[in-house]
Amino acid sequence: MIVEIAGLQKVYAGKQRVVAVDGIDLCVRPGEIYGLLGPNGAGKTTTISICTTRALPTVGKVHIAGVDVVANPSLARIHIGVVPQYNTLDRGCTIFENIYFHCIYFGSSRGDAKARTEQLLAQFKLSERAGAYPSQLSGGLAQRVQIARAIAHRPKVLFLDEPSAGLDPQSRIAMWDAVRGLREEGITVVLTTHYMEEADELCDRVAIIDHGKILVEDTPAALKASIGAQKIYALDLKSLENLPVLVKALEGLQGVTRVEAKETGAHVYAHGADGLLAEIVLATGPYGLRDLTISETSLETVFIRLTGRDLRE
Numbered sequence: 432m433i434v435e436i437a438g439l440q441k442v443y444a445g446k447q448r449v450v451a452v453d454g455i456d457l458c459v460r461p462g463e464i465y466g467l468l469g470p471n472g473a474g475k476t477t478t479i480s481i482c483t484t485r486a487l488p489t490v491g492k493v494h495i496a497g498v499d500v501v502a503n504p505s506l507a508r509i510h511i512g513v514v515p516q517y518n519t520l521d522r523g524c525t526i527f528e529n530i531y532f533h534c535i536y537f538g539s540s541r542g543d544a545k546a547r548t549e550q551l552l553a554q555f556k557l558s559e560r561a562g563a564y565p566s567q568l569s570g571g572l573a574q575r576v577q578i579a580r581a582i583a584h585r586p587k588v589l590f591l592d593e594p595s596a597g598l599d600p601q602s603r604i605a606m607w608d609a610v611r612g613l614r615e616e617g618i619t620v621v622l623t624t625h626y627m628e629e630a631d632e633l634c635d636r637v638a639i640i641d642h643g644k645i646l647v648e649d650t651p652a653a654l655k656a657s658i659g660a661q662k663i664y665a666l667d668l669k670s671l672e673n674l675p676v677l678v679k680a681l682e683g684l685q686g687v688t689r690v691e692a693k694e695t696g697a698h699v700y701a702h703g704a705d706g707l708l709a710e711i712v713l714a715t716g717p718y719g720l721r722d723l724t725i726s727e728t729s730l731e732t733v734f735i736r737l738t739g740r741d742l743r744e
């Protein structure tokens with residue numbers, strides 16, 4: 432395993448004691464894109480900060496490529512690339528210099544640093560902007576420079592903290608492509624996100640975390656399959672009288688795997704069965720169907736099922 436986290440706990444002891452990470456165990460395989468998905472405050476950044484030697488654990492161990500990050504932080508840092516949540520490019524340096532000086536910092540000769548910088552600028556389609564300063568770049572381009580800089584010393588694992596926060600949809604997709612490209616170079620990627628689409632699209636495996644704990648971990652497909660339905664019909668009803676009768680009736684429809692009574696109606700979980708929508712509408716007739724939304728099962732559904740909340744709450 433390239434990343435091994437065992438019994439990790441982080442307590443911020445202050446006026447208010449905060450248990451930011453509460454016993455996390457996980458392993459990332461070489462070449463994987465692994466996602467930590469959870470809402471704000473779940474403990475994702477703290478976990479990444481410990482893995483990348485920026486914070487110390489209260490309890491537990493992290494090994495990167497077999498190196499204990501607490502016992503040997505400088506050795507560990509050779510194997511680690513980091514793109515933090517905020518733009519940390521040096522504003523006084525050009526794009527070229529940002530990458531070049533990173534190479535020099537990690538011990539490259541000037542010639543090697545120049546060659547590696549030019550190669551990365553070409554790889555990330557940044558060559559034309561080599562002389563630009565960070566303030567002249569869009570958010571998407573700045574993020575690409577940060578990724579290029581983070582892998583300049585050829586780390587084995589790249590940690591990306593909320594890589595698409597603040598990016599427009601087009602830049603987000605370009606960033607995903609850049610991250611997928613890293614896999615081809617054999618770089619393992621660990622990213623945090625609170626965007627379920629990002630975890631679903633990009634990650635080979637995802638750990639859903641909340642309140643410092645891993646709730647579940649699997650491939651996005653397996654997590655979604657655990658819901659046991661492909662579609663969710665959310666019914667908004669005028670009358671909730673005799674709701675249990677409606678729930679029973681809906682449960683009896685072909686293709687329906689589960690029905691949950693809600694404050695404003697009911698959620699019907701189902702496999703895509705022919706004619707089911709018409710039958711649902713018919714069954715809700717006496718209850719006054721005010722609104723109906725149909726959604727595909729997503730990682731958000733999985734999170735809601737596990738916590739009762741949605742990811743943005």
Ligand SMILES: Nc1ncnc2c1ncn2[C@@H]1O[C@H](COP(=O)(O)OP(=O)(O)OP(=O)(O)O)[C@@H](O)[C@H]1O
Pocket residue numbers: 443445449450451452469470471472473474475476477478593
């Ligand atoms: N330096 C600190 N001192 C005290 N509490 C902290 C500190 N850093 C984080 N916390 C708290 O620890 C908890 C986990 O925070 P963390 O930043 O790891 O979560 P997160 O999942 O990355 O969320 P976000 O996306 O908002 O950064 C939160 O309750 C946060 O307020």
